[in-house]
Amino acid sequence: MYLLWPLLFLHVSAARLSSFDVRLKQPKQEGKVRLVGDLPSSGRVEVYHDGQWGTVCDDGWDLAEAQVVCRQLGFPGAKSFMPGGRYGEGSGSIWLDDMNCKGSESSLSECSFKGWGITDCSHKEDAGVVCETGTNTTSNRQFSVDNSLGLSEDLGLLFDSGSGCDFRIKVKDDSEESELTFCVHSMILMFYPELNITKDSRTLTMDVSQTCHPHVSAFLRYLYSRQIDVSITSAQCLHQLAFNFGVKKLMEDVGRAFTLLLPEDNTFHTQVSMFEYGLRTGDLVLQENVLQYLSWNFEFLISSPVWSTISFHMMDALLRRSDLVVKDEAFLLEALERWIQDKGDEISSDQQASLLNHIRYLLIPVDKLYEMQFSSSVLHRNHEKLYLTGLLRGFQFNALPFSKIRKQMYNTSSEYLPRIYTGDEWSVIFNATTVKYPRYAYRNGYTVGYNYNRGYGQNNRIQTFSTPAHPSALYREQKVFWQAQVFLSSQECSNYGISCYSFPVARFLASGNQNMYTSTIRYSNRLILTCKNENNIFHVQDFKNDMAVIPNNSSMGLPNPCPDDYSFRFVVRPEYI
Known part of the structure; x- marks a missing residue:
C-alpha cells in the first residue's frame, strides 16, 4: 500500500494541519434537485448540499445537463435548457459551476464540475430547465413514491x-x-x-x-x-482505502480536500508528490487540481529546486495546457530546454520530440523566432528538423492572414490558442490601493499607466494601456486600448453607472478600433490574483461582459492565503476565430 502521509505532508507545517478541519458530512437530502418556477416541470434549478439549497451557474449548461435534472425529478426528459436569469435570481450559495454531464447520469451531482461552491458566477447566471411532462393524463397515470432517503441511515x-x-x-x-x-x-x-x-x-x-x-x-x-465525515487528518487514509476498494466517487470527493493544501508549500514538493500519487491511484480530479495550480504558478515552479526533478508525465501534461501562466512561449521553450538538459539520459529522444511538439511556435514573437534559427542548444542540434518545421510554421502564421491558413489549423487547433502570457506587452498589474506603474509611462512604444483623474482612492485603481490587436506581425502595429479598474464599494461602481453586488470586482474595457477585428479576433482576457509577498497565484478567472466578480474564500477553488495583500493582473489574450 502506498503511504500518503510522507508524500503529502512532509512539506506542510504541523500548525497548518492542526488548524485545518474539513467536515464533509453528507445530509440525507444530499444531491437532490428541485425546480423553482410557476410550473412543476420548469424553473430555476436548485440543488441541495451541506444542509441548504443553492443554485447552478449556466456556464457549461446544455441539454445534457437538463436531461439529467429532468430524469432525476422523474420526468421523461428535457425539452430545453434555459440560460441564467430566465426564472429569476436565486439566493444563497451557487453550488455548481462549469457542469459537464454525459446525459446518462442518474443525478446532477454525478456529473463533472469544479467542486461544491467553487464558482465565479453571480445569481444573474442561475440556470433553468423545461422538462417534458408526457401525454398520459388518464387514470392509469403513475406517481413516484420515493422513501429512499432513510435507506442510508438504516444501512x-x-x-x-x-x-x-x-x-x-x-x-x-x-x-x-x-x-x-x-x-x-x-x-x-x-x-x-x-x-x-x-x-x-x-x-x-x-x-x-x-x-x-x-x-x-x-x-x-x-x-x-x-x-x-472527512477531516484533513483522515483524508489521506480514506483516499487510499477508496482506491483499494475501487470507490471512485469517494476517492474524488476526498481528493478535493487535498487541494486546500496546494497554496501551503512554496517549494512545490507537496504538489509534485500529490500529482504522482494521483497518477498511481488514477484519481483524475486530484491530478487536474494539482496541474491547474502548477500551471498558474509555472514561472515560480521553474525557479524552484523541484523543477529539475519533475517527471516526464507531469511535464507532458503541463505543456498541453492553455491555462499555463508564463511570460511568453519563447520563455517556455527555454525552460523546457534547460529541464531536458538537466535530465540528461533520463529523457529519451522520442520523449524529447514529444515534448517539443507541445510548444506553440505560432505564438512565439517573430523577432524571437528569427533568433531561434541560430540557437546552439543541445535540444536544437538533436531535433533540428522539428525546430525548423516549427520555425517555418511560426513564420507562416506571422506572414499570412488567418483566412489563408484556417483549414490547416483545425487539426492542430491548440497550436494557435494562446496560453496566459503575462509579458509587459500583454498585461498590467496593480493592487487594491496602489498602481505599480507611474501615472505616465511608456512600454515598448505603447502607453500604459495613465489615470484620467488626479488624487487617490479609486483613481489609483484605474489604468489605461494599449496592446497590439494580435501577436501576429500582421497586427502588431494596430493598437487596441484597454481600461483596467478595480472597484471596492457600491459607490465606486455607481460613479461609473454600473451595479455591483459583491466586492472587489474588476472591469476590463476595450476602447477604440477593436470592433474592426470582431470577425477575426476575439479577446479571452484573464484576471490573475497573486500574493505579493509570497509569489503565489491562487486564482485565475475570465471576464463576463467585461466584468470579473472576485469570489469570496468559500467559493474559490483554492483558499486565499493572503486576503489582505494580493495584486490584480489584467491579461489580454487575443485569439483567431
Missing part, C-alpha cells in the same frame, strides 16, 4: 449492529503488530468488484498502515451508507 445502523453479518475483514499492517477484525455483509461488498468477492468468499485480509487503522471502521460504514 449504517446495520453495519453498527453487525446483525446477520457473514463475512470477516481482517486489517493488519506490515509489522503485524496490530490487527483489527470487522464482521460485515458479503452482499454489500458485492457492489465493489475490485475486491473479487464471490458467493463462496468468507474472509478478506487487507494490508493497511497502522496509522490508518482508526479510519477503517468509518470507511467500511461508508460502503453501507455512502455517508462519511
Whole structure:
C-alpha cells in the first residue's frame, strides 16, 4: 500500500494541519434537485448540499445537463435548457459551476464540475430547465413514491449492529503488530468488484498502515451508507482505502480536500508528490487540481529546486495546457530546454520530440523566432528538423492572414490558442490601493499607466494601456486600448453607472478600433490574483461582459492565503476565430 502521509505532508507545517478541519458530512437530502418556477416541470434549478439549497451557474449548461435534472425529478426528459436569469435570481450559495454531464447520469451531482461552491458566477447566471411532462393524463397515470432517503441511515445502523453479518475483514499492517477484525455483509461488498468477492468468499485480509487503522471502521460504514465525515487528518487514509476498494466517487470527493493544501508549500514538493500519487491511484480530479495550480504558478515552479526533478508525465501534461501562466512561449521553450538538459539520459529522444511538439511556435514573437534559427542548444542540434518545421510554421502564421491558413489549423487547433502570457506587452498589474506603474509611462512604444483623474482612492485603481490587436506581425502595429479598474464599494461602481453586488470586482474595457477585428479576433482576457509577498497565484478567472466578480474564500477553488495583500493582473489574450 502506498503511504500518503510522507508524500503529502512532509512539506506542510504541523500548525497548518492542526488548524485545518474539513467536515464533509453528507445530509440525507444530499444531491437532490428541485425546480423553482410557476410550473412543476420548469424553473430555476436548485440543488441541495451541506444542509441548504443553492443554485447552478449556466456556464457549461446544455441539454445534457437538463436531461439529467429532468430524469432525476422523474420526468421523461428535457425539452430545453434555459440560460441564467430566465426564472429569476436565486439566493444563497451557487453550488455548481462549469457542469459537464454525459446525459446518462442518474443525478446532477454525478456529473463533472469544479467542486461544491467553487464558482465565479453571480445569481444573474442561475440556470433553468423545461422538462417534458408526457401525454398520459388518464387514470392509469403513475406517481413516484420515493422513501429512499432513510435507506442510508438504516444501512449504517446495520453495519453498527453487525446483525446477520457473514463475512470477516481482517486489517493488519506490515509489522503485524496490530490487527483489527470487522464482521460485515458479503452482499454489500458485492457492489465493489475490485475486491473479487464471490458467493463462496468468507474472509478478506487487507494490508493497511497502522496509522490508518482508526479510519477503517468509518470507511467500511461508508460502503453501507455512502455517508462519511472527512477531516484533513483522515483524508489521506480514506483516499487510499477508496482506491483499494475501487470507490471512485469517494476517492474524488476526498481528493478535493487535498487541494486546500496546494497554496501551503512554496517549494512545490507537496504538489509534485500529490500529482504522482494521483497518477498511481488514477484519481483524475486530484491530478487536474494539482496541474491547474502548477500551471498558474509555472514561472515560480521553474525557479524552484523541484523543477529539475519533475517527471516526464507531469511535464507532458503541463505543456498541453492553455491555462499555463508564463511570460511568453519563447520563455517556455527555454525552460523546457534547460529541464531536458538537466535530465540528461533520463529523457529519451522520442520523449524529447514529444515534448517539443507541445510548444506553440505560432505564438512565439517573430523577432524571437528569427533568433531561434541560430540557437546552439543541445535540444536544437538533436531535433533540428522539428525546430525548423516549427520555425517555418511560426513564420507562416506571422506572414499570412488567418483566412489563408484556417483549414490547416483545425487539426492542430491548440497550436494557435494562446496560453496566459503575462509579458509587459500583454498585461498590467496593480493592487487594491496602489498602481505599480507611474501615472505616465511608456512600454515598448505603447502607453500604459495613465489615470484620467488626479488624487487617490479609486483613481489609483484605474489604468489605461494599449496592446497590439494580435501577436501576429500582421497586427502588431494596430493598437487596441484597454481600461483596467478595480472597484471596492457600491459607490465606486455607481460613479461609473454600473451595479455591483459583491466586492472587489474588476472591469476590463476595450476602447477604440477593436470592433474592426470582431470577425477575426476575439479577446479571452484573464484576471490573475497573486500574493505579493509570497509569489503565489491562487486564482485565475475570465471576464463576463467585461466584468470579473472576485469570489469570496468559500467559493474559490483554492483558499486565499493572503486576503489582505494580493495584486490584480489584467491579461489580454487575443485569439483567431
